[in-house]
Amino acid sequence: MKFAIIAAGDGSRLAQEGVTEPKPLVKVRGERLIDRLIRIFMGSNATEIVVICNEQISDVASHLKLIQDEGLNGLHVPLRFVIKSTPSSMHSFYELRHFLRDEPFVLTTVDTIFDEREFHDYVLSFQDKIAQGTAALMGVTDYIDDEKPLYVGVDNVMRINGYYDTPQADSHFISAGIYGLTAPSLDILEACIEKGESRMRNFQRALVADGLRIEAFPLTKVFDIDHIDDIRKADEGVNNLSSCCKGKTLLIQRAACYSPNSEEKDLAILQEVGCLFDDAKIIGEGDFFENFSTYNQLISAESVGSVNAYYQIISMARSPKALDCLEQLEQRGMRVLNSSVGVRACQRSNVEKVMRENHLPLPPDEGDDGYWVKRADAAAQSKEDVCFCHDWAEVEKIKSTFVQRGITDVVAQAHVKGDVVKFYGVEGTNFFRYYYSGDDTETKFGDEERNGKPQYYPFSSSDLQTDAEKLACLLQTPFYGGDAIIQEDGSYVIIDFNDFPSFSKCRKEAAKAIFERVKLEVECSPKTSFNEKCKDEVDGCS
Structure with missing residues (x-):
């Protein structure tokens, strides 16, 4: 895989604030920005690294020539660089396009600061995604430290469906300035230049408009260097990202x-x-x-x-x-x-109690379509722990079988018709995914089959996320999963809520969110836990 670096800016804002070095040669924790990226890219098995630098700043070109001739840190670097001043990042990208057609590539600006370990995972994921037909994998982050962030809209499987200048309902992330691209994107780039476009955000919008499969890859904290204070933050950030x-x-x-x-x-x-x-x-x-x-x-x-x-x-x-x-x-x-x-708070009887007290949507006590009797002292451990009953008389009989098994804490809920949706989240990180259970054969006990194949009734996934996050916060269970029924009118009820699911459909993304949640816990005041803080916020909103 190739890598490309846009380093053609003049660093005017840094210069105005007294920084005498060209931006690519600015040091973060003793390492030049351009060197840092080249080192990281070499660690991801770069077949070639292509750089564009400003023709007005000869120091950068001289430094790149030294790397080209002598390598970096004792390692040969397959480096190619172009010396040309351009009016925008998109024009810089355009000047590199001829060198990038024969392989997938990752493009970034020279001042992008990110977690190296996460970037390595991103590259591996991009390689996997290409094999599955993905045309582009864009780095995104929910950390906003940008003067004019580009908000990224994604669906429940992290496919990008829009780029916005202002926040939207589906835009929990912003662009991280890391672009994993394939050859078709270069045709779109050329078309953008022909139309007189000059901003990278409009290029990304054009990718969406063209119908290419573009996916997002969440990264934790990503930021760039525009001001002298950003150098300080970068010094601290590189040290503390992990x-x-x-x-x-x-x-x-x-x-x-x-x-x-x-x-x-x-x-x-x-x-x-x-x-x-x-x-x-x-x-x-x-x-x-x-x-x-x-x-x-x-x-x-x-x-x-x-x-x-x-x-x-x-x-x-x-x-x-x-x-x-x-x-x-x-x-x-x-x-x-x-x-x-x-x-312990995820004991089913307690979950139902907390939901009632906080007016969260749960199944009714009575109905005409049957009932579910569920073990309530713990999560289901066998198929017998969740039983469907056709009427209330059968409910009473089933309850007695639970008692015979030594289980006295049970709940009974009316059956609700609709689509069964399984959801997964990491509270406090904006990570939330949902999937229709009828889309595959993955199931624990097969109880979802009673609701049949999903009809895909439209509903507000953001409302479901809000309710699930609130419940996770109240129960002090940041890693959570559950099930909801989406009814024909778009309303829903949460029928199950569990601590720490296996996240099998979104494992890599969930792991990163869990890592980020641990970081949030580390950063909290030792006197007030994150959960206590969150609970106070929920109480204040109720």
Whole structure:
């Protein structure tokens, strides 16, 4: 894969503020911006790196010639550069187009600051997406530190459907200035230049208008350098973009009995999350409990106030013993997500209570289309834990079978006709995805079949996200999933809500959102947890 860098600007704003070096040669943590990008691109197996630089700034061209001749950091660089001043970034891109037709390529400006680890994942994802027919993969971020951000509209599978100068209902992200493109995009670029266009945002709009399959890849914090203060932020940002991965991270996989037909999927999401941390270990919740004394000694060796700020547990555990262990660690200062409090709060009877108290949409108590009787003291562990009944007499009979199994906490809800939608989210990060259960055969117990094939009734996915986020916040469960029924009139009810799903349909994106959520937790005041802060905000809005 090729990489291209636009470095043809004159850095006038930096110069006005007293920065004497050309922007490409400005240093961030002791490394020139142009060198940083070339190093990162070489780490992603670049077949060629193409750069355009300003003909009025000879220092940049001289530096590139040195790299071309002698390499960078002792490594040969397949570098080609063009010396030409251009009126805009789009014109700079246009000047490079002849060198980019034969391979997919990633284009960025010289001053784009991003997490190197995330960028590597982005490149790998782009390669996979190309094989699946995607024409472009655009880096996006929900971190806004731009004077004139370009808002990006995406659907529920992260396909880009619009670019906007102002926020829209579907634009939770802005453009990160990182463009993964293929040859067809160059024809559109040429057409834009012929029409007199000069802004990259209009080129991106043209890609959408042409009907190409363009997808978005979420990155955490991405920013560029336009002012002298941005250099300071970049110095801090490069050091802290992955701050929460500095230190040990324990990931706990839930026991098989709490993971019916989903053990491999649960393990897969933990493995994906673990790859984002420097020192991560996955352990089963049974082993976690058996080895609790080891972790207890580790915490005992530290005072409560000085527990390593970057030591955390990411947990799927649900057993009472494991939750008791986690609670003890939390009381001594350990950061745990999802917390023991949150997991316990997801007891079905409590979820129903919280939904009623906060006027969230849940199924009615009575109806003409049958009922569902559900185990309410814990998540379903077998097909017998969720039963359909045709009438209330059958409900009473089923309840008695639950009692015979030792389960006295049950809920009964009227059956609701409509499309079954499964949703997944990471509260506080804008990550939210939903899928129609009838689109494939993936299911735990097959109960969704009673609603039949989806009719795709139109509904407000943003409203569903708002309600799901509020419920996650109230339950203190940032990693969440659930099920909703979309009715013919567009209204919906939430019929199920769970802590830490396997995110199997959106695993890579979810892992990044989980990583970002841990970072948010790290950044919070030690006196006020993120969940407490969020709960206060919900209370203030109610």
